Amino acid sequence: MDNKISFIESPTIEMVKGFHSNGVAAGIKKEGVLDLGVVLADVDCIGTGMFTTNKVKAAPVLVCKKNVKNKIRAVVVNSGNANACTGNLGLEDAYNTCKECSELFNIPTDSVLPMSTGVIGQRLPFNAISSGLSKIAKIINEQNPNNFAKAIMTTDTRMKIYGVTVKNKDQEYHIVGVAKGSGMIHPNMATTLSFLFTDAKISKKALEKAFRAAVEKSFNSITVDGDMSTNDSTFLISSGLAGNKEISGNGDDYRLFAKAVEITACTMAKSIVQDGEGATKLVEIYVKNAKTEKEAKQVAMSVATSCLVKTAFYGEDANFGRILCAVGYCGVDFKPTKLKLYFDNLLLFKNGEPTSFNEAEAAQILKKDSFKVIIDLDKGSKSWSVWTSDLSHEYVRINADYRS
């Protein structure tokens, strides 16, 4: 990590100059918990977003894809209902959410990014949204214990807010990211919902470039259950109020910004896996000495999504054969006799057969909350990491009962 970049200990959205936020219990969820949140910007922001590549896109995704091209003034998110597979009425609800924000906060309708997460295929309870927004309008400038981050949670067990301060020469800016996600996690050019806010002054082009690279390394490199949601979206929004010299092009300032965004996004992405539905472990699948980054990722993803690998992690069983099996069927060419497989630093397999490794030592590694599986393909110099969770009884319990 660059020594100019430091994590913020207890980040809030308000630490990023120009942003306010709050959340309320609008009654969308039955439990009376926070379920509607707004981030409001004092000034016109520039932003960039990446969205699910699922053919079935939720109504708010369609609206955000349009609006993210405009000057941005607000983000509004509800949990408890995904507003997906809801047809024209769903689209109307998403647009009406923007309209309500426009009136309440006196900002252009098309400067609002609406987003929804929760059950698919049920109509948004618009009355709840509407009265919730009125409540938020009254408290948007108040201090709050990260109510926005809490309001966007679904099966998450903890809120996810991370941030960094970047100090460069005599200038300073912030990046704070908020995410939700626990299941239906297998992003592709997007993620489950996440929002990064920065006050760095930066050109739109540089913002987009840095974000695209960071998302590929972070949200596009995690999996919980192999299911890509209909609502996956991620945004980076800048108020430009930090007072720094505008960042553009390819210089050191750009690289520092890009690195800071990547660090924030990776921290957020890993926290999503760590809080994966029923997850008890965070496992990094690190594939090295591949010919291309693409094939390294393909191998890592295949291992990371295998139900059998993930149940073996849960059972703390050093069943490395299942890992080799998942490498074998992923479609990447390699020589099984050249492959090496490690758990952390313990070599388990080489020359086409198991080493005489110590089973107890392997079991010790698997008992940890977090460890690394290293797969050396011995065919090139490229590498990639994917983060995955284990597959537990709790995952089945959560998802068998989700709607009831």
Added chain:
Amino acid sequence: MDNKISFIESPTIEMVKGFHSNGVAAGIKKEGVLDLGVVLADVDCIGTGMFTTNKVKAAPVLVCKKNVKNKIRAVVVNSGNANACTGNLGLEDAYNTCKECSELFNIPTDSVLPMSTGVIGQRLPFNAISSGLSKIAKIINEQNPNNFAKAIMTTDTRMKIYGVTVKNKDQEYHIVGVAKGSGMIHPNMATTLSFLFTDAKISKKALEKAFRAAVEKSFNSITVDGDMSTNDSTFLISSGLAGNKEISGNGDDYRLFAKAVEITACTMAKSIVQDGEGATKLVEIYVKNAKTEKEAKQVAMSVATSCLVKTAFYGEDANFGRILCAVGYCGVDFKPTKLKLYFDNLLLFKNGEPTSFNEAEAAQILKKDSFKVIIDLDKGSKSWSVWTSDLSHEYVRINADYRS
């Protein structure tokens, strides 16, 4: 089903002219259960096989790929150990198994098809194999309650043996298939282990053609957990002793044979899913009105492998949004507004939004042991069915503890 084809009520391998079989507890598995089986042919047989496309192929797969081209006299299968990821020593063990059979049964070494199934990455206990084969040699001609079918089981809860009798004019022949499989089921140009035996006289070319088509519709259209094994293999072996006129080419006789093979293979394949690890339900995902069979299968497979869909089936939750989500990310182009989704005959979704279907009625369908999800893409006239199971607590339990 063609009225010339009828299921055999309690099929045995011995009903197919020219074949004998038996199995013993050789001590490969700890539990003292049947774990080694042999099928011996009285005459030189023709055969055809399809194998896992996993890059990591078990040693016996490599040997079978060679030997299946020869005249075939015996099949030898052990459970409890997959002889996969075992390097050159594993290959030696597989060849030595053939050699032992050759000596004991007085047949050519290269006429033996060896196969293994069980834990990956551990050396085959060859002493157990060797003494087990000697025992089998003494009892191979004895009547037995399908000991071969029992000896090849791993996490299977029941043996899988199915057969048909084909009556054509004044001729009659049989097809009997034996399979094992319960987990690591997601075949591709192969399946978990299965063996079909027939006494039909048929040309090798016609045998291969009929088998290829049947495997695509059966073993290549099932999934339990999305993991393709290192050992997947399926064989069709003919003694040609039925006394029928040799089947060849494309005539009615060929089509009848092909249909009979398809029926047998589909029955076997469905029984594998029904006995899927932890499975409580057998669900057919039927995609219709697609442009090509390939895309119909791609859509069906995506739904059939989704962890979230499978846990919803387990929870008997009519969470149809997860099905639409899995259709959406599978890579096939379609218009969400034109898609129709049914559970059995109940229409749940059309025109881009849910119908006002009766939740109780949907729940009633999901409570059944077996039901159909129908996805109408409304873009062509092709269809495909894939069979899948639900994802249960029991699946996690079985696979977290597999090696212990």
